[in-house]
Amino acid sequence: MNHIVVLGGGFAGVESVFRLRKLGHKVTLVSDRDYCYIYPISIWIPVGKIDFENVKLPLQELQKVHGFDLVIDKVTSIKSKENRVYLESGKSIDYDYLIIAFGGAKLPLPGVEHTFSICGAPETSLDIKRQFDKLVERGHGKIAVGFGGNPKSPTGVRGGPAFEILFNFVTTLKEKKLYDKFELTFFAPMKEPGARMGGEGLKMLQKAYERHEIKERIGTKIKRFEKGKVVFEDNTVLESDLIIFVPPITGHPVLRNSDLPLSVDGNVLVDGYCRVNGQQKNVFAAGDVARLEGPNWIAKQGHIAEIMSHYAVYNINNAIIGNPKRKGYQNHLNIVCVMDTGNGAIFTSRKWNKEKILPMPVFGHWIKKAWGTYWKKSKLGKIPRLPGM
Numbered sequence: 099m100n101h102i103v104v105l106g107g108g109f110a111g112v113e114s115v116f117r118l119r120k121l122g123h124k125v126t127l128v129s130d131r132d133y134c135y136i137y138p139i140s141i142w143i144p145v146g147k148i149d150f151e152n153v154k155l156p157l158q159e160l161q162k163v164h165g166f167d168l169v170i171d172k173v174t175s176i177k178s179k180e181n182r183v184y185l186e187s188g189k190s191i192d193y194d195y196l197i198i199a200f201g202g203a204k205l206p207l208p209g210v211e212h213t214f215s216i217c218g219a220p221e222t223s224l225d226i227k228r229q230f231d232k233l234v235e236r237g238h239g240k241i242a243v244g245f246g247g248n249p250k251s252p253t254g255v256r257g258g259p260a261f262e263i264l265f266n267f268v269t270t271l272k273e274k275k276l277y278d279k280f281e282l283t284f285f286a287p288m289k290e291p292g293a294r295m296g297g298e299g300l301k302m303l304q305k306a307y308e309r310h311e312i313k314e315r316i317g318t319k320i321k322r323f324e325k326g327k328v329v330f331e332d333n334t335v336l337e338s339d340l341i342i343f344v345p346p347i348t349g350h351p352v353l354r355n356s357d358l359p360l361s362v363d364g365n366v367l368v369d370g371y372c373r374v375n376g377q378q379k380n381v382f383a384a385g386d387v388a389r390l391e392g393p394n395w396i397a398k399q400g401h402i403a404e405i406m407s408h409y410a411v412y413n414i415n416n417a418i419i420g421n422p423k424r425k426g427y428q429n430h431l432n433i434v435c436v437m438d439t440g441n442g443a444i445f446t447s448r449k450w451n452k453e454k455i456l457p458m459p460v461f462g463h464w465i466k467k468a469w470g471t472y473w474k475k476s477k478l479g480k481i482p483r484l485p486g487m
């Protein structure tokens with residue numbers, strides 16, 4: 099029986115294991131964390147609207163339901179010529195097929211240690227909560243929220259979570275009747291941050307900044323961060339008690355220590371079938387770890403990670419059973435985003451030929467909450483999967 103190894107227990111890894119086990123394959127999942135962190139619902143941790151523990155899906159629970167081998171260890175390198183993966187513990191694992199799904203890394207900016215990111219180590223969300231709670235207790239303060247760009251990696255820009263954190267701060271401070279004692283600023287180096295939401299989306303964001311009197315510092319490159327300061331390239335300075343910054347995504351460091359083809363931004367290069375280019379035909383990659391090719395509005399997202407996993411598994415399975423049919427992920431690329439504001443949401447959907455944006459007051463927030471529960475329960479087989487979700 100072929101042995102399929104999946105590296106990384108995030109969105110792409112969990113989806114791959116789920117689908118491979120349904121097809122009856124022998125699977126080993128290697129993850130450096132013993133839980134899958136459900137990033138899309140982590141945005142409520144800083145404002146105390148969800149507990150850290152509820153944002154986790156323990157991999158042991160998943161293992162009990164789906165019956166795969168689980169190795170909690172850190173991958174240090176992949177040697178595709180040997181069909182082998184090396185781990186921090188000194189052990190190594192051989193595979194017949196490999197799915198690389200260990201996500202991306204953050205592009206470092208000078209002084210980034212003076213900021214907090216909701217997109218990095220899960221525990222940082224608790225640090226943000228502590229800082230935010232302190233400011234609330236003090237009763238006044240300045241908060242800056244922003245994200246960065248990476249010209250080499252347009253799909254690696256992650257604006258959504260920055261907007262979500264910003265608007266959740268607004269909602270929470272208003273609920274606590276403290277909003278007039280706080281100054282909120284949104285910053286980003288690009289001229290039109292949020293442009294992926296389309297023209298209507300940009301207009302909606304603009305109206306929201308005006309309605310909530312959020313200051314904007316956009317269109318100037320960020321030079322560095324200092325304690326309590328964002329320093330821009332024109333040497334202007336934004337002072338803040340709490341700086342939330344979402345750095346752009348770049349290639350995972352393990353890739354540089356492996357014999358795989360990489361793009362200019364350090365991501366692993368895959369073809370439309372999610373197969374790593376130029377390798378023996380048994381190495382696949384899905385999710386944030388891979389260079390994404392597609393329309394200019396496409397971004398690395400959880401559901402794209404799942405779409406890629408779906409097609410990687412389909413193609414591996416057909417290769418194993420000797421079926422020549424292969425399917426590509428690119429025709430299925432789309433953006434589906436429910437951008438939460440703490441008391442509602444903005445729904446964005448983009449396909450190759452269609453664009454839709456819809457304000458969803460109140461119920462949008464509850465839809466996103468319900469999605470989090472659905473995601474967890476359906477992965478654990480407690481409720482059926484809905485088609486396309």
Ligand SMILES: Cc1cc2nc3c(=O)[nH]c(=O)nc-3n(C[C@H](O)[C@H](O)[C@H](O)COP(=O)(O)OP(=O)(O)OC[C@H]3O[C@@H](n4cnc5c(N)ncnc54)[C@H](O)[C@@H]3O)c2cc1C
Nearest residue numbers: 106107108109110130137138173200201385386399400401
């Ligand atoms: C705050 C936030 C909000 C988001 N909101 C949305 C949203 O609303 N909708 C949406 O579609 N997308 C959203 N995203 C994007 C989405 O979460 C990512 O695109 C998705 O998590 C990518 O899945 P992945 O499996 O490729 O990577 P990840 O989910 O990052 O998983 C990678 C896994 O690999 C493991 N790993 C890393 N290095 C190693 C190693 N060396 N060895 C072993 N294991 C390793 C990690 O522990 C992790 O479990 C959001 C992201 C963030 C940060």
